[in-house]
Amino acid sequence: MSNDFRQQALDYHAQPKPGKISVTITKSAETSKDLALAYSPGVAEPVREIAADPETAYRYTAKGNMVAVITNGTAILGLGNLGPLASKPVMEGKALLFKRFAGLDAIDIEVNHRTTQDFINTVANIADTFGGINLEDIKAPECFEIEQALIERCNIPVFHDDQHGTAIVTAAGMLNALEIQGKSLEQARIVCMGAGAAAIACMELLIKCGAQREHIYMLDSKGVIHTRREDLNEYKSLFANNTDKRTLDDVIEGADIFVGVSGPDLLPPESLKLMADNPIIFACSNPDPEIKPELALQARDDVIMATGRSDYPNQVNNVLCFPFIFRGALDVRANAINDEMKIAAVEAIRELAKEPVPESVLKAAGVEALSFGRDYIIPKPLDPRLCERVATAVAKAAVESGAARIEMPENYAPSSGD
Ligand SMILES: NC(=O)C1=CN([C@@H]2O[C@H](COP(=O)(O)OP(=O)(O)OC[C@H]3O[C@@H](n4cnc5c(N)ncnc54)[C@H](OP(=O)(O)O)[C@@H]3O)[C@@H](O)[C@H]2O)C=CC1
Numbered sequence: 096m097s098n099d100f101r102q103q104a105l106d107y108h109a110q111p112k113p114g115k116i117s118v119t120i121t122k123s124a125e126t127s128k129d130l131a132l133a134y135s136p137g138v139a140e141p142v143r144e145i146a147a148d149p150e151t152a153y154r155y156t157a158k159g160n161m162v163a164v165i166t167n168g169t170a171i172l173g174l175g176n177l178g179p180l181a182s183k184p185v186m187e188g189k190a191l192l193f194k195r196f197a198g199l200d201a202i203d204i205e206v207n208h209r210t211t212q213d214f215i216n217t218v219a220n221i222a223d224t225f226g227g228i229n230l231e232d233i234k235a236p237e238c239f240e241i242e243q244a245l246i247e248r249c250n251i252p253v254f255h256d257d258q259h260g261t262a263i264v265t266a267a268g269m270l271n272a273l274e275i276q277g278k279s280l281e282q283a284r285i286v287c288m289g290a291g292a293a294a295i296a297c298m299e300l301l302i303k304c305g306a307q308r309e310h311i312y313m314l315d316s317k318g319v320i321h322t323r324r325e326d327l328n329e330y331k332s333l334f335a336n337n338t339d340k341r342t343l344d345d346v347i348e349g350a351d352i353f354v355g356v357s358g359p360d361l362l363p364p365e366s367l368k369l370m371a372d373n374p375i376i377f378a379c380s381n382p383d384p385e386i387k388p389e390l391a392l393q394a395r396d397d398v399i400m401a402t403g404r405s406d407y408p409n410q411v412n413n414v415l416c417f418p419f420i421f422r423g424a425l426d427v428r429a430n431a432i433n434d435e436m437k438i439a440a441v442e443a444i445r446e447l448a449k450e451p452v453p454e455s456v457l458k459a460a461g462v463e464a465l466s467f468g469r470d471y472i473i474p475k476p477l478d479p480r481l482c483e484r485v486a487t488a489v490a491k492a493a494v495e496s497g498a499a500r501i502e503m504p505e506n507y508a509p510s511s512g513d
């Protein structure tokens with residue numbers, strides 16, 4: 096990162112006011128009458144209503160449009176375990192994206208805790224305040240236990256973005272990339288660098304979409320995950336191959352797909368050269384991918400290249416999912432985000448990339464043209480159609496699968512301006 100860009104990023108966060116979010120009020124508070132309604136004595140009326148029927152919290156408070164972005168800072172992007180406070184810019188960033196792209200109010204909560212159970216208790220104890228909980232940047236394997244426990248204890252959707260948001264966007268982009276490269280997920284040989292939150296969820300969803308588990312080679316910081324290793328947790332064990340291959344080069348030879356959800360610069364160009372013809376590289380580690388696109392494209396010209404970043408083509412990043420999946424889930428008061436809703440999101444994101452791109456999106460992306468192909472496998476985050484398409488598909492899937500607690504809103508047309 097150049098010094099100039101580094102300073103711009105720091106200035107952006109510091110000025111004109113520190114941070115990226117603030118709270119606004121939605122009712123008039125100018126007169127004594129206003130105050131009598133907003134506070135004492137008027138506020139007692141919705142209090143009594145909610146005490147009598149908790150569902151009315153959706154009618155009288157901001158709960159139904161409010162998401163908590165909650166972390167412990169143990170896996171901040173690809174920067175590692177830097178603690179809760181250091182994660183705050185990322186969590187404020189997620190709140191910014193919820194608001195900007197889906198009109199949802201989101202608040203960041205960074206939790207200091209001693210044990211995993213402490214963290215679970217903290218989140219469970221505040222959950223009723225919110226319409227949904229977006230868990231963020233919590234490292235594996237604790238993230239799996241945390242999410243499962245909170246799904247069981249909370250009456251609102253709980254969604255670990257780094258697992259499922261990433262998996263949904265990866266699956267959408269991958270299906271399109273395979274189509275362009277003339278390959279099938281069923282036949283594809285896959286190398287997944289990383290065996291944490293994002294990796295396990297991405298591979299599980301690709302399997303649900305048709306990938307063969309035995310065609311997947313997963314690597315963690317110690318190398319290939321295989322059946323003779325004795326240091327594997329239960330989540331990694333599901334991806335243990337009965338193989339003599341031990342290194343990246345052993346498994347990448349002839350592979351069709353590389354998914355990187357690990358750390359910076361872990362895929363050398365020489366290894367990329369060993370892949371099959373027309374390979375697909377999703378180097379999704381943030382902020383620095385497993386291989387820089389310029390190096391990958393220098394190494395070979397038949398590759399489809401994606402990263403998690405906004406400054407290269409093909410941004411495979413969970414921002415294409417989490418604002419909209421929560422928009423749809425909250426609008427039908429879903430009690431969970433289930434597989435049907437996730438698959439509906441995959442399909443909606445995937446299909447949008449095949450449609451003509453509006454002028455406003457081209458302008459925001461700073462490009463002359465975009466059409467479905469190698470450099471445009473997935474929609475741009477600034478595409479305003481994402482909200483309507485993805486949230487609608489998710490809400491419908493929630494209703495059809497029985498997760499919704501209310502009917503589909505009449506003339507439902509979600510947008511960031513909601
Ligand atoms: N583009 C996107 O939308 C998203 C990208 N990501 C990126 O994915 C990465 C991982 O995030 P997340 O899954 O949440 O974090 P986790 O901490 O849960 O997982 C990190 C994984 O990376 C592995 N790893 C670390 N170093 C190496 C190495 N040298 N070689 C192979 N594997 C290695 C770890 O191995 P071990 O198990 O041995 O410790 C671990 O399995 C981050 O860079 C993050 O930015 C995550 C979510 C969304």
Ligand SMILES: CC(=O)C(=O)O
Pocket residue numbers: 171172173232256257380381403412413414
């Ligand atoms: C994008 C994101 O959530 C991550 O890199 O952790």
Ligand SMILES: [Mg+2]
Pocket residue numbers: 172231232256257
């Ligand atoms: Mg994250």
